């Protein structure tokens with residue numbers, strides 16, 4: 001699959017004055033709940049009304065969705081409010097039922113994207129559809145797997161495609177439910193700048209208080225839209241209660257978000273920007289130069305260790321460097337997370353250099 005302007009044709013056609021908004025409850029619970037939320041979202045920026053019909057839950061015994069009956073409620077939403085509808089599909093039967101009920105946008109969930117068998121089954125069932133199909137990132141941070149799923153749909157002649165960034169599972173305790181790993185979304189944009197990219201701050205954060213900040217970051221990184229779970233009574237939601245917002249809060253979020261343009265052609269801006277970028281270019285060259293020098297010193301240590309038959313990894317020394325650098329970084333306004341990541345990469349490169357020397 002190649003990048004092409006055609007990929008964003010469906011989104012451009014909508015000519016929206018704001019980012020694309022997909023909102024609605026995590027799960028369809030009752031007809032009344034589905035319709036009530038839809039009516040509250042009717043005259044807002046919301047373009048697609050979402051509701052989970054089949055819910056893939058981590059453990060059995062939790063609410064697993066109302067099933068096909070919920071699709072009739074979505075049809076009713078369309079009839080009463082004019083909102084287009086959206087739901088997750090995870091197998092051939094889901095696809096057939098969703099198409100039968102004229103769902104306008106279907107997405108493949110993170111737990112399905114990890115399985116090429118499932119994605120292929122869904123792609124085959126959707127073959128040639130003119131519905132919009134979005135692919136959520138797989139639960140693990142694997143860009144090839146994510147794009148591979150999009151490619152399977154593209155090969156099945158589905159033209160209205162896009163991706164949803166919902167963050168990645170991690171064993172480590174973090175403030176996020178699923179860590180964003182923004183770098184992956186940036187790399188995806190670099191490879192497919194015209195593939196519509198939607199952010200799902202509800203699943204990234206797992207907490208409604210953090211949804212605004214993550215949405216703003218996504219827009220600052222040129223995302224095309226947001227999928228935000230919305231419920232009239234979030235506390236009482238049958239699934240993912242902590243991450244849903246009320247329709248009123250959603251409207252406020254959309255109002256408060258700053259939408260920035262991609263660039264500015266004004267001469268003064270361009271001049272100032274070029275000056276600053278020239279400084280960055282010089283500093284980047286210095287960084288590469290200094291890192292090269294550090295590796296030369298590390299090569300020297302490698303040689304010394306080879307002569308004395310000493311192990312490459314020196315944990316005490318390494319921990320001492322890390323502790324010191326975190327403090328130094330803090331004084332220069334660098335986050336601990338960044339300093340750790342950077343020094344871990346430097347350490348690994350240093351080890352690779354010494355490994356080569358010691359085993360030559």
Ligand SMILES: O=C(O)C(=O)C[C@]1(C(=O)O)C=C[C@@H](O)C=C1
Pocket residue numbers: 298301302312313314315317318321346347350351354
């Ligand atoms: O100090 C050493 O022994 C080194 O080999 C240097 C270095 C480093 O790059 O800083 C590399 C490997 C060790 O685990 C510790 C530190």
